[in-house]
Amino acid sequence: MQVASMHFKARAHANLHDERLQSKLKRLEAKFVAKRRASLHEVDDFEATREAGKAIRNRALENLDVWLEAFERTATARGATVLFAETPADINALVLGIAARHRVQKIIKSKSMVSEESALDHAIEAAGMTVVETDLGEYILQINNYEPPSHIIGPALHKSKEEVAELFHRKHGTPVKTGIEELCHEARGVLRQHYLTADMGISGGNFFVAETGSVVLVTNEGNATLATTLPKVHVAISGIEKIVPTLEDVATLMRLLPRSATGQSISNYVDVLTGRKGEGEFHGAEHMYFIVVDCGRTEVLASDVRDALRCIRCGACMNHCPVYQNVGGHAYGWVYPGPIGSILTPMYVGLEKAQDLPAASTMCNQCGVVCPVKIPLPDLQRKLREHAFERRLRPWYERLGHVAWSSMAQRPAFYTLATRLLVRIMKAMGGKQRLIHRIPFAGGWTDGRDMPAPPGRTFRDQYRQLSRQRQGGGR
Amino acid sequence: MRVGLFVTCLVDLMRPSVGFAALRLLEAAGATVVVPSTQTCCGQPAYNGGDRKDARTLAAKLVAEFEDCDFLVAPSGSCSGMIRTHYADLFADDPAMSARVSALAAKTRELTDFLVNDAQLDRVPGRFDGKVTYHDCCAGLREMGTKRQPRVLLAKVPGLELAEMADCETCCGFGGTFALKFGEISSRLADNKCGHIAASGADAVVLGDVGCMLNIEGRLRRLGNDKQVLHVAEVLTGERPG
Numbered sequence: 001m002q003v004a005s006m007h008f009k010a011r012a013h014a015n016l017h018d019e020r021l022q023s024k025l026k027r028l029e030a031k032f033v034a035k036r037r038a039s040l041h042e043v044d045d046f047e048a049t050r051e052a053g054k055a056i057r058n059r060a061l062e063n064l065d066v067w068l069e070a071f072e073r074t075a076t077a078r079g080a081t082v083l084f085a086e087t088p089a090d091i092n093a094l095v096l097g098i099a100a101r102h103r104v105q106k107i108i109k110s111k112s113m114v115s116e117e118s119a120l121d122h123a124i125e126a127a128g129m130t131v132v133e134t135d136l137g138e139y140i141l142q143i144n145n146y147e148p149p150s151h152i153i154g155p156a157l158h159k160s161k162e163e164v165a166e167l168f169h170r171k172h173g174t175p176v177k178t179g180i181e182e183l184c185h186e187a188r189g190v191l192r193q194h195y196l197t198a199d200m201g202i203s204g205g206n207f208f209v210a211e212t213g214s215v216v217l218v219t220n221e222g223n224a225t226l227a228t229t230l231p232k233v234h235v236a237i238s239g240i241e242k243i244v245p246t247l248e249d250v251a252t253l254m255r256l257l258p259r260s261a262t263g264q265s266i267s268n269y270v271d272v273l274t275g276r277k278g279e280g281e282f283h284g285a286e287h288m289y290f291i292v293v294d295c296g297r298t299e300v301l302a303s304d305v306r307d308a309l310r311c312i313r314c315g316a317c318m319n320h321c322p323v324y325q326n327v328g329g330h331a332y333g334w335v336y337p338g339p340i341g342s343i344l345t346p347m348y349v350g351l352e353k354a355q356d357l358p359a360a361s362t363m364c365n366q367c368g369v370v371c372p373v374k375i376p377l378p379d380l381q382r383k384l385r386e387h388a389f390e391r392r393l394r395p396w397y398e399r400l401g402h403v404a405w406s407s408m409a410q411r412p413a414f415y416t417l418a419t420r421l422l423v424r425i426m427k428a429m430g431g432k433q434r435l436i437h438r439i440p441f442a443g444g445w446t447d448g449r450d451m452p453a454p455p456g457r458t459f460r461d462q463y464r465q466l467s468r469q470r471q472g473g474g475r
Numbered sequence: 476m477r478v479g480l481f482v483t484c485l486v487d488l489m490r491p492s493v494g495f496a497a498l499r500l501l502e503a504a505g506a507t508v509v510v511p512s513t514q515t516c517c518g519q520p521a522y523n524g525g526d527r528k529d530a531r532t533l534a535a536k537l538v539a540e541f542e543d544c545d546f547l548v549a550p551s552g553s554c555s556g557m558i559r560t561h562y563a564d565l566f567a568d569d570p571a572m573s574a575r576v577s578a579l580a581a582k583t584r585e586l587t588d589f590l591v592n593d594a595q596l597d598r599v600p601g602r603f604d605g606k607v608t609y610h611d612c613c614a615g616l617r618e619m620g621t622k623r624q625p626r627v628l629l630a631k632v633p634g635l636e637l638a639e640m641a642d643c644e645t646c647c648g649f650g651g652t653f654a655l656k657f658g659e660i661s662s663r664l665a666d667n668k669c670g671h672i673a674a675s676g677a678d679a680v681v682l683g684d685v686g687c688m689l690n691i692e693g694r695l696r697r698l699g700n701d702k703q704v705l706h707v708a709e710v711l712t713g714e715r716p717g
Contacts, residue, residue, distance in 0.1 A: 009659075016659060323660060326667075360657050364613035365617045366645075379564075387525070398652075402520065402521055403529070406526065409515040415515050423489075444657070444661075445655055451689065454488055458488055459486055459495070460487055463495075
């Protein structure tokens, strides 16, 4: 996908003033936040389960090479082919190669965020094949000229049902529908014929299980089951970090994932797909491929933000993020928005193209406390801020501000004099109202807010005088 | 009990009344209060700005200023949180400093937490006639576990009624230099907060961090709203900005 993360501020500005989007974003609370909260009590000890989830993910990451080899071995033994993609271009080349080998004309896809990294759909179309997204949200975006997703589990979260109704009417040539059920029915009718005529199905992968060579798919619509079992070829694409050692590990992570994502005890469908269709079996693809994707992940693994690779893509961090809740997913300008996106995007596309993302956080840590695998997201954002500072990527005036303040604060005598002067000036600027309406070089503050003026004498000055009076016997 | 009062730079410059209120409360709790005269800033702006080196220098300075006290108390969840939960990270490669930092971290307290859990203060000097709502500042809440403590203390203030607002734990949008760098987003978050404050029907909003206070008060005033914004220490003592 094209990177637009360098335009974060401008895109956030536009979204803050897009009233239709703002009304959609208000749904996050009821749709995700409240439901998650209500579901936590179902697990005896949710905190301990988070801790267990973190340990499982860490165990996988600590010996990722070993687990990947184990996965390759077990999956191959079950008749699947395991391929590795180092770059986004490799993902597309591998998919096109598989398609050519099996003379594929039409491909259906269930949800895969990794395939967004490489803009796979465009590559498939450019090669002259048809591709149809079958996740309802992804389908809506596809027929709307490949609009980018704005949320990792609700890609069309920013769309209203009226917009979808109008879009279906325009693209399907059907009468305008009003109810969500009718719209779903219409999409189902359109998609069904594609399931029956496609030669290849592409899915993502929530987990790759090293023990069994399986891919686990966590979905609600049932489209993944159809897309991966009806066509003769199934290709599952996911990142190297999605490996978990055992099926039992998956069971623990599944106590966390749906609850953190949508507040469901379990998603409507959980597919565990192992190997190609064997002799005498009725279900499954005749040919099964895994594309295991690096695309920057080994660099993250070797970095000081490696904890981000624990992510199981539930979306809880963005659902609970006050910045995401107000600017929406498109502001972040690439595949993964919100707090986790503010780490992954700079790591995958380059910090110089996305350095605003880790900076655009109040560090309130609401994301950190809801993350099911305890990724310390604000700490990782700070790490990337350190990299940006070291590489001198931030604007000079910001750097100057930081350095000036710090060097002043390191010299108490100078600090006393400088702050004494500063608060006097600020008091004067505040006037009778005691409010400063405009501060030079601090428009970021005063464009939207006043600055309450200080009383003009610092605490330390007043305290010094008070102590002297106290020592002198009177107060 | 020798308590070092870390006033914090924002209180020192912008709202000295909070420092005097904290001083009164600590004395009321029976503490011998010391205010190291060379104290400045805990280093959080540098730390969150990615400037580790300056953050380390300021942290080392603060540790030296306060390590001989029985407690370090700050009228701020953000600055006490910086010391208690983040200083260790700055000195991970320095065993000698690490030991000093963890000793100081163990005795670092947010003001209301100290008053309730360490000093067990049972009477407060202030009085407030009216309804207040409480905003839980992020670092106090999520780093220092400050939630019940200010409410316990506010319940002791004669005449005061607490009316909780919706989303009282949602960030007000301050975020330190975030408020300057991403002013528009920050103002929107403050705006949402102001809406909840208004809906609570309270006469004043009370909180525990001066950064959030300047943000909320600044936005309220820009909107033409003159509702009082008070630090919890001011309410507990009756101190008001001079």
